[in-house]
Amino acid sequence: MSKDASRRKFIRQSAAVAAGSALLTALPGSLRAGAGFAPSDQLNIGLIGCRNRGFDVLREHLAAGGVNCVALCDVDENVLNQRSAELQEKHGQKPTLYKDFRKLLDDKQVDAVIIGTPDHWHCLPAVYACEAGKDVYVEKPLANTIAECDLMAAAAKRYNRVVQVGQQQRSGRVWNDVMAYLKSGELGALRKTDIWANFNYGAGTQKVPDSGVPAGVDYEMWLGPAPERPFNQARFHGSWRHFWAYGGGLMTDWGVHLLDMAFWAKEITTPPPTVLAFGDNRGREDMARETFLTMSVVFPFDGYTIQWNHNGGIQKGPFNRNYGLAFICDKGTLVANREGWEVIPEWDGEAKADKTARKTFEETNNQSSLNHARNFIACVKDRKTPACPIETGRAVAVATHMANIAARTGAYRLDWDAAKGRFAHSKAANQLVRPDYRSPWKLPNV
Template structure:
C-alpha cells in the first residue's frame, strides 16, 4: 500500500477508535520527518461540539493538518480558529459555506459535525468532491437518506466512517464473543435502556431575532423555514423532528446497535410498537 494511502486510512481508523492503543505510537515514527507530500489535510464542517472533538483527535497525529474550518456561526468559527492555531501554530482558512470549502483540491478528509438534518447533503457533496469522510452519528434522519449516502460512497469510491465508536471497544468485542459462545444459552429477550434526562425542553421562550454572526437560513438548510428560537438551536436542536430524532437517534444509534450486533440481527424488524407521551406539556413545551 502506498504510504500516503496508509496514513490516510490510519488517520480515519484512529479517529473512529479502530486502532488498538498499542499501535498508536506507530504514526509517531514519522513525527520528525513527514514530508509535505505525505501530509493529510482535513477540513471540518460544524465546529462547535463533536466536530471539534473529532478534529482534536485527528490533530494528535503529526501527519494530519487542519487547513479549513466551516461554520454558520461566526462566533464559533472564530473561537475554533483560535483553538486550532494554538494546537498547530498554523492558521486555517475559514468558510461560512461548506460548498466553497469542498472546492479546495488540497483537502483529503472532511469531518462532518453538523446537526443531523445536514449529514446527507454534506456527505454526498464531499464524496462527489473526491474527499474521504468522517460523519457524526446518526448517519442521517431517514432510511432514504442513509441509502443515498451509501450510494454516494460507492459511486465515488470514497472511504466513509460514521461515529459508531462502540463497535471498536474491546469490552464490546468481549461481550460479542461471550454471547456467540453460547454460554448464556438461548436468549429470548434483550432490553436496552437509555438513562438520560437531558431530552426535555425546559422553560420555553418566545421566538427572537437571529443573533449577530449567525447565518440561520443556512443552518436550517433542508429543514422547513421558521423563525429563530434559542431552544431549537445550539444544544437543543436534536429534540425536534425537523433536525434530529431525540434520544432515539442520539444514544439509541449506539445502544440499539449493540443489541442488534450481539444478536446477529442484519435485517429489518417484522413489527414495532411504542408508547409514551408529552409529559412536560404545557409548562415545558416548545
C-alpha cells in the same frame, strides 16, 4: 456560487479523478505517491460543523496523529473564530475558514471531511463530499430521514469512498469484550436484549420566545433544507435535536449507539422488518420539544427481540445505570454500558447453583473515540472497511426512524418493505420516509 454550479463542479472533479487508475482514484490527493508525497504523509481534514461534537471528533483525530486540519466550516462566525483560535494556539495549525460547506468541498487541499452538523445537515455535505472524491467521517445518526440514509449509502458505494459513522462504541474495549463473551457460548443462546436510556436532557430545554438572529449567525444556512421558521434559542445550539425538522430526540441520539450493540450481538446488518412503538409527551410541559419525552419500542426478529425504553427528565435506570443494555441469555444476563459490564447468572433450581460464573469488568480508560479516529485514518490510507461502515450506520439509523415514525403516526406497528424502500399499508408513515426539502435545496440523485 450557485448550488447547481457547485454540484456540476463536483461532478467534473469526480470525472477527472475517475480517469486515473483505481488506486489513485481511491487515495486522497495528499496521500498519493508521486510529486513528493508518500502514503505515510499527513491526512488533510476539513471539519463541517465546529461547535460541539464535531470539534470533539476533530480533537480525537488530531490526537491520533498524522492529521492536519486545513479547513473549518460553520454557519456561526463566533464558533468559527473560537475554534480557529484554539487550533492555532494548541496545534499550530491555521485552517482556511468557510461559512458554506460547498466552498470547503471545493478546496483541493482537503482529503477527507468530518461532518458534525445537526442531523438535518448530514446528507447533503456527505453526498457532495463523496462526489468530490473526499472520504467522510459523519456523526451519528447517519441522517435525519430514511431516504437520506439510503442516498448517503448509495453515494459512498458509487464514488468508492471510505465512510466512517460516528458510532464509536464499535471501537471501544468494553463493547468488543462484551461481544466476544456473548459469542463465546458461555451464556448460551441470546434470546432478547433490553435497552434503556434515561437522560435529563431528553426533556428538552426551557421554553423561550422567538428572538432575533444572534450576530454572526447565518440562520438561513443553518436551516438549509429544513422548513422556514423564526429563530428561537431553544431550537438552536445544543437543543435542536428535540425538533423533528433537525433531529429525532433520544431515540436517534442514543438509540443508534445502543441499538448498534444489540444488532452487533446477532450480526444484524439490515433494518428490522417490523417495529412496534409508542411515544408520549405528557409531562414537563415547561420544556421546549417535539420529540418524545417517553418511548417504548419493540423490534421483533426471528428468534430474537430487542426492546427499547427511554425517559427524558430523569437520570437513573435499571441495574443502577441511567443507560445500558441487558443481553438476556439462557444461562445469565450480561448488563453493559460504556462504564463496564457484568454477568448476572441464572439460577439452576435442580443443581442449586448458578448456571454460569458471575463476572464484572469496569472500564477505566475509555478510548473508543480516539480508537475510532485512528481506525478512520488508517482506512483512508489502506482503503479497508472501517469499524462502522455506512451500511452499519444505516441499519440502526433506519431502525430509529422507523420507531419514531410509528409513534408519530399512531400506527404503533409498522412493517418495512426493504425491497420497495417503504412501509406496507401506511400512507401516513410513507410520507415521513423522504424529507420535503425547502427550496432551493434539493435531494440529489445518485
